[in-house]
Amino acid sequence: AQSVSQHNHHVILSEAASLELGCNYSYGGTVNLFWYVQYPGQHLQLLLKYFSGDPLVKGIKGFEAEFIKSKFSFNLRKPSVQWSDTAEYFCAVNLNTGFQKLVFGTGTRLLVSP
Amino acid sequence: NAGVTQTPKFRVLKTGQSMTLLCAQDMNHEYMYWYRQDPGMGLRLIHYSVGEGTTAKGEVPDGYNVSRLKKQNFLLGLESAAPSQTSVYFCASSHRVEQPQHFGDGTRLSIL
Numbered sequence: 482a483q484s485v486s487q488h489n490h491h492v493i494l495s496e497a498a499s500l501e502l503g504c505n506y507s508y509g510g511t512v513n514l515f516w517y518v519q520y521p522g523q524h525l526q527l528l529l530k531y532f533s534g535d536p537l538v539k540g541i542k543g544f545e546a547e548f549i550k551s552k553f554s555f556n557l558r559k560p561s562v563q564w565s566d567t568a569e570y571f572c573a574v575n576l577n578t579g580f581q582k583l584v585f586g587t588g589t590r591l592l593v594s595p
Numbered sequence: 596n597a598g599v600t601q602t603p604k605f606r607v608l609k610t611g612q613s614m615t616l617l618c619a620q621d622m623n624h625e626y627m628y629w630y631r632q633d634p635g636m637g638l639r640l641i642h643y644s645v646g647e648g649t650t651a652k653g654e655v656p657d658g659y660n661v662s663r664l665k666k667q668n669f670l671l672g673l674e675s676a677a678p679s680q681t682s683v684y685f686c687a688s689s690h691r692v693e694q695p696q697h698f699g700d701g702t703r704l705s706i707l
Contacts, residue, residue, distance in 0.1 A: 524699055571638065585637040
């Protein structure tokens with residue numbers, strides 16, 4: 482079955498530190514990839530998405546992610562985090578054929594200390 | 596723009612009670628989804644709908660029923676609530692299945 486793994490469950494960083502959150506998926510076919518962010522007490526919001534083309538995608542708020550097909554990975558990065566980036570981050574994947582449900586990772590809780 | 600609206604935002608039920616969660620979207624999306632979010636488990640799909648009058652089971656459908664009588668509304672029902680259904684419930688919608696989903700603000704449900 483299709484699965485998504487986020488190995489970092491909790492990450493604590495100081496402001497201005499660089500961020501990389503890992504995401505790996507189990508399916509080898511063509512996939513659509515997403516990163517969502519959930520700020521405290523809020524609903525999920527889309528950070529960025531990858532459907533096809535340039536494997537390095539840029540999203541909102543200075544985030545980017547790189548799709549590496551050979552590694553089945555879609556890691557999220559930000560060069561310099563801010564206190565306002567404190568949130569939970571979810572990677573999600575669905576297959577690019579027919580109706581395939583969106584499968585979410587278990588999330589990574591990021592705490593940025595000022 | 597309202598987007599996806601969920602009601603109620605909070606609810607406490609006793610075991611065995613029933614209730615319905617309402618989701619409404621004003622984006623004319625075809626696809627609608629109900630998820631539950633539990634600590635350490637991410638979001639899990641309960642039921643989904645690919646259009647008005649259609650529903651289908653997701654990953655964790657047991658104990659829930661849904662209806663999509665109107666395109667803009669997607670109702671989630673609990674016929675006999677159980678403590679295991681204590682969770683935060685999110686509704687989402689999308690124009691097409693591969694497009695990003697838009698989420699509501701969630702309903703925090705506690706079953707005593």
